[in-house]
Amino acid sequence: MRAGVFDSGVGGLTVVKSLLEHGLFDEIIYFGDTARVPYGPKDKNTIIRYSLEAQEFFKNFDVDILITACNSVSAHAIEELRSNASFPVIGVIEPGVLALQNRGLDPKSQILVIGTQATIGSGKYQKLLREHGYNNILAKATPLFVPIVEEEIFEGPVLEATLQHYFDSLHPDAIILGCTHFPLIQDAIADYFNNEAVLIHSGEAIVEHLQKELGIKARKKTPSLKLFASENPEKLKKIAAHWLRDAFKTNEL
């Protein structure tokens, strides 16, 4: 089974990491639109246009399923992608909300959703959370975390000041990490809230969804991975070699 993973840039590798760790496919084709990253501050119409262009790329590979790792794409372009594809297209928003529910959180729990301006502005997480009975929702665009992660800052004063900037006086019971970059600072986020909040990670959520809802089973062999980018594929491969080294435990990249 061949899966396509689409992301606006390199961040979607956090989702690939989860897929690799659980061995969910035989082959993964990753495309990052690095020439036009980030999508997060962009318009719905632009995100739809770029997403449909990326989907054409995946049609070359005869994929069995397309996973949109990018929350901004999942929030704005999922219907358009679905209506233009002959294969299932899975976003990260529904899996994220289902993963939250599977943690058995009380409906009165306060849920903090963080993401890009596009993701939060779409209201998609908020709507789906309400449909699942969660009404105590805080939704907050936290766009600075993206360039901070891209600067490879995972701890220290800049990150601490930014956590304080966004989270001052919040005490959520659970946090949906609604952007592919955020799992890379999940330890700092968890620490900020004294490890008292449940964290939902899109990669883990999508694995749960693929296993439970679509019945996709783990392979014995680590999936093969092909990486593509709209600019600087070498940089994508370098980052993948670094981020995914534990998932592969070899030098396969």
Add this chain to the structure above:
Amino acid sequence: MRAGVFDSGVGGLTVVKSLLEHGLFDEIIYFGDTARVPYGPKDKNTIIRYSLEAQEFFKNFDVDILITACNSVSAHAIEELRSNASFPVIGVIEPGVLALQNRGLDPKSQILVIGTQATIGSGKYQKLLREHGYNNILAKATPLFVPIVEEEIFEGPVLEATLQHYFDSLHPDAIILGCTHFPLIQDAIADYFNNEAVLIHSGEAIVEHLQKELGIKARKKTPSLKLFASENPEKLKKIAAHWLRDAFKTNEL
């Protein structure tokens, strides 16, 4: 005289502000490539490709001169733009270095150049500074300042932590603000260095260059301004109305 001003996004409005304040043209046509912003982390080849596409847009307006407000474009695509244009194309790098020289700084002065990865990585400022006799150069990519300004953070703990992150233990005599966003935090940068460093602002530098080198004279009337963006032109106009309100002193936008 009609000038085109090209930028990767909204930041180039800081250059427009200087042009308006000095009344240097009759008409200014601004184009921000907001659908593909930022250029700063992108490849030379991508920046050239996007810049040449933007230049085609300006050909519709019969401009007499094109100013590339974006330092990343000025660093990587200026030759390509020049060889594809029948009008002069002016970047911000040469004016910046000339403005520094006009401040009468001793050749032994330590010059700190800050900008995006693309601008600093190109080595263009460094090369030109050395050609003008400045050999004590520190060049530093400070990409986080861009999203911080876009979050409208102009002071406070996040900015202070980031200033400390980039500038800890530096004591430059002059700083070239090699990105259109940086003039918006120039007060914080000046404060960080106890107002002891000379700051060079691309907008002011280009005005100096246009007046001294090209003999362009001030008009009595504030230039008219037309704003275009590759996505969300309304947002560009809103930001312009805010940033340029002093330059216009009216509600002309």
